[in-house]
Amino acid sequence: MTDTSTLVRSAAARVFAAQGYLRTTLHDIAAAAGLSSDNVERHSPEKYTLFAQSVLGAARTLLQASDHLVADVHDSRQARAQLAAVIEASARATIAQRNASGFYRSEVRHLLPDDRAENAAMVEEVQARIRRPLAVMRPDLEPAEIALLAAASQSAVASITIHPTDMPEQKILTLLTTAAMRVLDSSPVRPSEIAPAREVHLPWRHDDSPRSRIQRTALSLFARDGFCAVAPDDVAAASGVSVDVIASEFGDLSGLLLDACCVGHAELQRIDDDVLATAETPRDALVGFSCNYVHYSFDEPDGMTAFLNDGRRMPGEQKLEFLRMQAFTVGHWVRSLLGIRPELSLPEAQFLVFAGMCIVNDLGRKLGWQRDELTETRVQRVVLAAMATIRAC
The missing domain is CATH 1.10.357.10 (Tetracycline Repressor, domain 2)
Known part of the structure; x- marks a missing residue:
């Protein structure tokens, strides 16, 4: 049985993702949770607290999804395997919280400085877990190109949080992971x-x-x-x-x-x-x-x-x-x-x-x-x- 606090946090994340921080009220969250406004206020009297929990919780979930995959790699075969595993773990976590994490692009500007820094640090670590094996797999790339490809691969995965098109989960997973890996395999641009x-x-x-x-x-x-x-x-x-x-x-x-x-x-x-x-x-x-x-x-x-x-x-x-x-x-x-x-x-x-x-x-x-x-x-x-x-x- 889900406790009330968990129910409120889950509803808050969905509403913030759909409406944005400024448009959302505690009444909206209460309605999404199927609770009275008084009940929600008893568990979390501050809208901002729920918002920060939602944003940081989504980032933390994404980061923790690949915790078990962090390891040094020494050749391109190991690096590709690790990249594929990290991308798949990120995609599974994103799919699981698709309706509750669509605020990653614009709503983070409403976080207070300390919370914004914490969120940025988690996002940076997610991308670092792609950059490190990518540098081993593709030693010909400059660091700036590696950083761009890592960010682009994560963006491809995160894109499902901003549109409602639906498909079976396994098809979404295959589509996103394949797209992200194609990005990581893309060739550098030549001046010509x-x-x-x-x-x-x-x-x-x-x-x-x-x-x-x-x-x-x-x-x-x-x-x-x-x-x-x-x-x-x-x-x-x-x-x-x-x-x-x-x-x-x-x-x-x-x-x-x-x-x-x-x-x-x-x-x-x-x-x-x-x-x-x-x-x-x-x-x-x-x-x-x-x-x-x-x-x-x-x-x-x-x-x-x-x-x-x-x-x-x-x-x-x-x-x-x-x-x-x-x-x-x-x-x-x-x-x-x-x-x-x-x-x-x-x-x-x-x-x-x-x-x-x-x-x-x-x-x-x-x-x-x-x-x-x-x-x-x-x-x-x-x-x-x-x-x-x-x-x-």
Whole structure:
């Protein structure tokens, strides 16, 4: 029989993962646990305490899953075996807590400094358990490349926490572990393989009109603090534009975020249409889409971060519009991937596409959105590797 404290912690993790820290109340947690609010408050009167337990508990579970696998390896055969075992252990742990760990990307910013440091240390150790055998298996790689591949392999596994596509657990496990190992086997980028990306045009990037200043400022605040933490007064103070003007241009901040998402989506669609017009094969199309997505994300990190972190948490019809935009872009990738790998089912292709897209955002944050063609090409290489054994060039 599950005790009340365990029931509350489990419910809290699910609600925080679905709604985010700022949107969640103790009443929401009580409802998810099937308890009264008074009962929840008796066991944990502070929402933050439950939140920290949820985030740190998820990281600790992931780390402990591979504790028994830590050992020195001395040749490439041993290293590959250890890598495969660590990846599988991580994937099993992630699958087991899929609905209760989706806050790893954005919600950790709400942790207090000591808790954030503890979480970061556990995440670092998880990735170190991949870097160490990878360095033995692939001694030709530079440390920076090893670190990038280790982070990308974990991102591929963690991607299942941010989308609802469902399949039998064993199929998910096979799909994720295979994708992660393909990432670790991917080849370094040669200078001759760097290709220029299509130029992105967004009105708020260069226009200094009040409307553009509002959008540029708001997206920066949303990306840094989260949509729910930002008020119209914050945007007004940072942009130098009055709250009344913000209201006349966008109505409210939800309208502002939706407008920016729609404009950004239209621009991504424009450069993807260029790909469709010139691609001769599904491989050409997928390479082009991934190149566009990586370049757009690195060129407009604030907008993409706000889109991914807060779009699916918009109210009502605005959330549905976000989901339509996301489904449109994902659909392009999925159709191309199925053209390359017809043996995949539709859900399998969707899993792999979300893994690739998740890698872009996670590596972007890890690299500080460093904008140069070599970095973007490296990221694109591992994105493609997660989905299929193809090269960009």
